[in-house]
Amino acid sequence: MLLVGPGGQSVLLMSDAGGGNAVNNIYLAFDDDASTSVPSSTGISSGTYKPTDINDGSVDFFPAPAPQPPFANALGVFTSSPNGTWSLYVVDDQVGNSGTITGGWSLSLLTDTSPPQSRPILVNNTNDSGPGSFRQAIIDANLNVGPDTINFNIGSGPQTITPASALPEITEALTIDATTQPGFAGRPIVEIDGTNTGPFSGGVTGVLNVNGGNSVIRGLVINRYNNSAIAILKNGSNIIEGNFIGTDISGAISRGVSLTEGISIDTANNVVGGTTAAARNLISGIAEGVIFTTYYSDPATLNLVQGNFIGTDVTGTRQIANSHAGVSTRSAPGSPNNTIGGTTSGARNLISGNGTGVDIVYGPSAGTLVQGNFIGTDVTGTKSVANTEGIEISAPNSTTGGTSTAARNIISGNTFQGILIRDSSSTGNLVQGNFLGTDVTGTVKVANNYGVGMIFSATMNTIGGTVASARNIISGNSIAGIDVGATLRATTIQNLIQGNYIGTDVTGNGHLGNGTSAFFDTNAGIVIPANATADRIIQNRIAFDHGAGVRLTNPPDASDSPGLKIQITDNEIFANDGLGIDLGNAGITPNDSKDPDTGPNNLQNFPVLTSAVPPSSPKSPSDSGTGDLAVPDPIGADALTINGTLNSTPNSTFTVHWYFSADAQCTSNEAASVPLAFGKVPGVATDGSGNAAFIFPFDFPIGVTNGIINCTATDADGNTSEFSACLTVPAATPTPTPTPTPTPTPTPAVQFSAATYSTAEGIGSRAITVTRTGSTSGAFTVDYTTSDGAGLNQCSQATGQASARCDYETTLGTLRFAAGETSKEILIPIIDDSYAEGTENFSLTLSNPTGITLGSPSTATITIIDNETTTGANPIDQASVFVRIxxxxxxxxxxxxxxxxxxxxxxxxxxxxxxxxxxxxxxxxxxxxxxxxxxxxxxxxxxxxxxxxxxxxxxxxxxxxxxxxxxxxxxxxxxxxxxxxxxxxxxxxxxxxxxxxxxxxxxxxxxxxxxxxxxxxxxxxxxxxxxxxxxxxxxxxxxxxxxxxxxxxxxxxxxxxxxxxxxxxxxxxxxxxxxxxxxxxxxxxxxxxxxxxxxxxxxxxxxxxxxxxxxxxxxxxxxxxxxxxxxxxxxxxxxxxxxxxxx
Known part of the structure; x- marks a missing residue:
């Protein structure tokens, strides 16, 4: 094949000496910049080639009158004017091989003075192959030396390219920029339908196999494939940004296929997404969104995944699930030191609606950093778009969150655990500064089932830390804040839970208890059902939970071991519905002589506080070494000496920890308000009969003159007891006061504990307390009913009146108090609608008392605090909301x-x-x-x-x-x-x-x-x-x-x-x-x-x-x-x- 210019100069484009089989449907382009010449001995396939010259004289290539050698082998030899007639000669000169030339040909001349490889390769049709096709563009880019760019100009508006077979591997640095398609306005409009690109074969294959390194894939919609959308397997430093993977062009409908992957990465230093909206990838509707693999043994390390929506639609408000995981390091032998998220708002990934949000699996996947993400919520961080699990960790030394506000993850609204740490490879992981079970403000419940779970030999992991900024808020979860250990599994060992707020809002004062009701044995701030050893629970605030503060249950299976050596000290545990610490069967476990019983924490006996008396001589603050007061004031006339005893294992040593709260009384050995002072008495040694006596000095905090003290005992192995009964400690005075005239016993009455209550709209159910005063010797009943002034108002109307149809559930019935009972709760379900309606009120009224009189207040006003500033999408479309309603x-x-x-x-x-x-x-x-x-x-x-x-x-x-x-x-x-x-x-x-x-x-x-x-x-x-x-x-x-x-x-x-x-x-x-x-x-x-x-x-x-x-x-x-x-x-x-x- 010869190209002859108007001046007679000729270039041999290709030559096939000796004939051969017919060649059909071949598309050729000739370019001096091409990296490959026409092959001289192998079959020719479609592509871009450099002109070649075969002039060895052994074959009669071209009979007369075709131009005769010598021939040039470069197009650039044409120095004369290109004006005139150009001729393309196709000659068959083999005797006995009378081939037929069919089809057509075209000739285009381009004058370009730019350097080689600088011209973008243009895709201008949706054909599977041939000039202007996407396939041909990749072929051409691979043939060129150096980086290339593929731009798009396929008419105008959305276009779909459906390859008939697998696309060529990308072997050179290449930018594929589909944002150049006319009509692009921020969302991708060039769709690659991967239906025919083939299943997985020989490791991971993708619709696009990006193996040249230093490449950019931008602005594509890739869907309907049976492998990966994008596979990066051989060279790193690639950027994947602004794509829709697994959805249609609208980003609202799944076009994914099960058991497929979005972006598979087996190299280092790649970026998926970015910190701008334009860089955001939408990766939804498939099996795994982003997966770090090791198919080619290159460590997938130092990669960055940020700013993406993974598992939702393009609005970030509706689930389009990735069935297995949003981001995964699932493939052994692991993928270390990757970062998911970042510390700017633009770096935040929304990872919701997936099987598991983030799956950090296999030992070598160490050093993974997960920070600044919303995991399990919508894009606002206020509504649930549930993953099954938020984060699952089966690898060492990962960090979830951090000690800055910007590093905080919101891990809420997930169906099971917010974070699950599991398996023996899970060691040294750090969870700090996150909100688990609340919205982005830390004040409204968006429940996981459990906030954090640690099971199956998870060892030496830390939840929280020693500084306030390391504090996790683990509140509002449906079953428990933290679950340690599990039945029929290996034992979790030496994990640390420190410095967290569990059951409170971000202020530490608002009620966001974990669990739905003390009726469920596992509802607690922290629950340890079985198979946990030497875990430490220290310096946390654990309050308002709908169950125990810390619950160590009896093992549910005979083959399980109870939780043992669980140290529970220096915590602020108060105002939980159950016991502060509850071992074994629900309720207070009585002490037994010499403490021989077994069970959770060996059912360690608790101390008995016996008296509070003035000290025999004044003490200085330095003398109080046996007690570390949290809020001391100078020792003065109101100082006391606290006396107590402990009966437990003979000839053993214990530490008694004591806690003071400014309460008049305690309930089930638990204080109702935060401890104001606490300390410890080490070295409490029992004799051969298991008895020990102890004393410690106590001085009231400034401004406080009375309250209660309770305490625990912890043995040398770390087994901590339940709380003791509370000892009332009135301030001592130098001069006795006269005995007051007895006050007549008041008439028994029943009333609310307060006239007004407030509740966050997303709290679930609000508990309203009804109390009895006066004699408690008799039984009585009293009716209750909710009411409001909303009438026939539409639910969207902002009138200040809550409606039983829209804002809360009608609650009515009869309370029955037994003799001795002093309080009961009425639970009123609150409806978390999406209307921006402002604060709304309704009433709860007591009536028809029998056996008692109505006290005051007998009517309470409940205020619902709205959690919307603008009316949002209807939450009933969310599966979990639909079910809860x-x-x-x-x-x-x-x-x-x-x-x-x-x-x-x-x-x-x-x-x-x-x-x-x-x-x-x-x-x-x-x-x-x-x-x-x-x-x-x-x-x-x-x-x-x-x-x-x-x-x-x-x-x-x-x-x-x-x-x-x-x-x-x-x-x-x-x-x-x-x-x-x-x-x-x-x-x-x-x-x-x-x-x-x-x-x-x-x-x-x-x-x-x-x-x-x-x-x-x-x-x-x-x-x-x-x-x-x-x-x-x-x-x-x-x-x-x-x-x-x-x-x-x-x-x-x-x-x-x-x-x-x-x-x-x-x-x-x-x-x-x-x-x-x-x-x-x-x-x-x-x-x-x-x-x-x-x-x-x-x-x-x-x-x-x-x-x-x-x-x-x-x-x-x-x-x-x-x-x-x-x-x-x-x-x-x-x-x-x-x-x-x-x-």
């Missing part, structure tokens, strides 16, 4: 952690498949009505009313105006009674069956004593007449056995004055199997209104039962199939339901 709407309680995790996963397991999500939300929603817990509480209440009072009449215009029988129970009746039967019941937790049975019996007995029932059923009725009327109301023709069983509740009585028998008979009818079947669809439709809409079927926005009639008719027509009838779907997608929570 169903717990409070249908079961009247906060979710148990395992239930929340299970039902949330049911929805999130769909990934971004919207059809799957919609169906799962319908089925999850219906599951609450169908659940054992609701069927045995709420549905039973509906049947009680049906059996007792029959039906009400309702008007409907569906199919023409008519009257119809409708359920007689109304919303507030239903809520009160359902909450009563369900009190303390969580199916499959504890002795729930017995609790439920006790509740049913008490409810039935109380129901038949209400004035409405006694008015309807005279005690003069015979048992037969009584039971017949109940079955008539129920619309049931009972079997003889069922009818006789209900009548037999009265024995041989001829009337129905036996109240207990009335309750039992009514319950027999309400639980009749025929009634359960007949009433099922009616109750199911009723709950669409009572549960979802929080109103009666004929309340506004309805005026009658037309809607109820429509859905009941449709559900019956589909034989109760709620999916086919689209009933649940209609209600959970209705504006009325959705607008309870947001726009």
């Amino acid at each position: 169903h717990y409070v709407d249908f079961l009247n309680r906060e979710p148990d952690p395992s239930g929340l995790a299970f039902w949330t996963n049911e929805i999130t397991s769909c990934g971004s498949d919207q059809a799957c999500i919609q169906l799962k939300r319908i089925n999850v929603s219906a599951a609450y009505f169908l659940s054992i817990e609701f069927q045995q509480t709420g549905y039973l209440v509906e049947r009680f009313y049906k059996a007792a009072y029959g039906d009400a009449n309702g008007t409907s215009t569906f199919g023409g105006s008519h009257q119809m029988p409708v359920p007689v129970v109304r919303l507030n009746e239903f809520l009160r009674d359902t909450q009563q039967i369900g009190q303390g019941v969580v199916v499959n937790v504890g002795n729930w069956q017995q609790q439920l049975e006790n509740n049913k019996q008490a409810f039935a007995l109380e129901f038949v004593q209400r004035s409405r029932f006694t008015s309807a059923y005279s005690t003069s009725m015979t048992p037969t007449g009584f039971v017949n009327q109940l079955f008539l109301n129920a619309g049931v023709t009972p079997s003889t056995t069922d009818r006789n069983a209900a009548i037999a509740e009265f024995g041989s009585a001829t009337n129905t004055s036996d109240v207990a028998a009335r309750g039992r008979a009514l319950r027999d009818v309400a639980e009749n199997s025929i009634l359960q079947q007949q009433e099922f669809n009616r109750a199911f439709v009723l709950m669409q209104y009572l549960g979802y809409l929080r109103r009666n079927p004929n309340d506004p926005q309805d005026t009658d039962y037309t809607g109820y009639d429509f859905w009941l008719t449709k559900l019956n027509a589909f034989n109760g199939n709620f999916v086919a009838a689209e009933m649940v779907k209609a209600f959970i997608t209705s504006d009325e339901y959705r607008h309870r929570f947001g726009p």
Whole structure:
């Protein structure tokens, strides 16, 4: 092939002496700058080549009249004018090989005075190959020596390139800049559809294999592939920025494939993302977002991942899950010293909605730094977009967070642990300065299940530190702040938990307790269930948790070891719902003589404080060496000597730690306020009988004249006891004061502990305390109910009035105090909507006391503090919020952690498949009505009313105006009674069956004593007449056995004055199997209104039962199939339901 210019000069472009097989569909470009000449002996493939010269004279290349040698071998030899006619000669001169030349050819001349390799390579079509294609551009770049740039000009606007096979490996330094595509306005619009680029083969392969080093990949959308989007396997110092990986061009819809990776890195010094919005990568909808690998044995080290959205949509508010991990060092033998995040806001990664947010795995993945990120929240740091786990660490010497505010990670809203440190390789890891379980302000709950977990031989890791800036805020989590150890696993050893706030807000004073209720044994500030040894818990503030402050439970499995040698000293532990420190069985563990028992911390006996007396002579501050007062004042007349005893293991040495709080009394050996002073008495030695006495001096802090002291004992191995009983310490005075005249015992009264309470909108449930004063010798009851002035206001209206439909859940019932009980709590679920509505108030009122009088205040005002400044996206679209609302709407309680995790996963397991999500939300929603817990509480209440009072009449215009029988129970009746039967019941937790049975019996007995029932059923009725009327109301023709069983509740009585028998008979009818079947669809439709809409079927926005009639008719027509009838779907997608929570 010859190129001949107008001046007769000729260049041999290529020559194939001797003929050969036909060559088809070859695309060639000739360029002096090309790095490769046309091959002389191998097959030719499409590409850019340097002209060649074969003039050895052995072959007759070109017969006349073709130009004769000599030929040039460079295009640049043309020195004459290029004007004129150019000729391209293609000659076949082999005798016996009469080849055919087909196709066409074109000739383009470009005059360019710039240096070689400086011209961008242009992609100007979406073809798979050939001139102007993306494939050809990569081929050309590889052939050139030195760095190249590929720009795009494929028409205008979004374009999709679909390679027909794997793209060439990038072997030279190359910048691929798709932001040059016309129409680019900040988001990538050039899409690479990797459907045909092949699966993993021979290690990691990617749609783009960036192996030349010093390359930049910018502004592409890469999706639908079966391998990696970008693989960097051989040379480092690359930059990957501004791409959408795994999504469509909008960044809102997943276009990923399972078991695929986003960016695979096996080299050093690469940057994924950057500190500007333009540099941000969106990496979502696949298996692993960014993974550091070792397929080619080059350590993936010193890499930087910053400023990206990983696992969310482009807005950072909605999940598009990476199913395994957002960022991972999963491939052995590890990837050390990489940084995820940074200390500027632009460096912050949003890593949410993934299987695991950050997965630091394998021993050599040491030195990983994770800082400044939002992990498990939305882009604002205020809402949950849950990872399954926030960070999982199975490697040594990583740092999560730091001691500067800028280094803080917000690790909140995750389904299980915020941080999980696991396995024997997890040693020397440092977790400092983070918020775990709160929003970005540190004042509002955004719960993980656990804040931090350390399990499976995790050893010598540190949570917190010695300086205030190292403090983690570990609060608001659903089960526990920190979990150390686990059943059926190896033992965690010598971990340090120091200097954290656990259960408080960032100020240390606000209530953000971990756990949902002291009812759950593992709810605690710190819980150690099993297999933990020599861990230290020191200098933390642990308060307001809904369970114990520190809980060491009995091992759940016989093969497990209890937590042992767990040192719990110098902490500020106060105002938790359970004990401050709780060992073994829940509640105070009594001391035993010589302390031979075993269990968590060997069930170490606690000391006994016996007296506080003035010292025999004044002491100077330097004499108080046995006690290190935190807030001392000069020793004076109010100084005391504290005396105590300890009985424990004979001939052993212990340290007694004491704590002083300015409280009048303590509850369950725990102070109600922060300790103001503390100290220790070392060297307390027991004799052969296990007895020891100890004393220490105590002086009141400045301005304090009385309070309480409690203490613990810690043996030489570090086993710390529970707290002792509190000793009241009034200030000593030189002159005795006269005995005051006794004050008459006040009349027993019941009242709220305060007239006003405030709560953060995202707290979950707010606990309101009701107290008894005066004599505590008798039992009593008092009713309570919430109320507000919101009326029919829309939920979006900012009126200052909270609404039971939108802002909190109607809470009403009866408190029953036993003799000796002095306080109880009422839990009111708070709804965390997305409206910017300002501060709102509602009321809680006590009424109808029996056995006691109402004190003051008997009405309390609860203020909900809004956590939005602008109205945001509707949170009900978040799976965890959707599930939690169903717990409070249908079961009247906060979710148990395992239930929340299970039902949330049911929805999130769909990934971004919207059809799957919609169906799962319908089925999850219906599951609450169908659940054992609701069927045995709420549905039973509906049947009680049906059996007792029959039906009400309702008007409907569906199919023409008519009257119809409708359920007689109304919303507030239903809520009160359902909450009563369900009190303390969580199916499959504890002795729930017995609790439920006790509740049913008490409810039935109380129901038949209400004035409405006694008015309807005279005690003069015979048992037969009584039971017949109940079955008539129920619309049931009972079997003889069922009818006789209900009548037999009265024995041989001829009337129905036996109240207990009335309750039992009514319950027999309400639980009749025929009634359960007949009433099922009616109750199911009723709950669409009572549960979802929080109103009666004929309340506004309805005026009658037309809607109820429509859905009941449709559900019956589909034989109760709620999916086919689209009933649940209609209600959970209705504006009325959705607008309870947001726009």
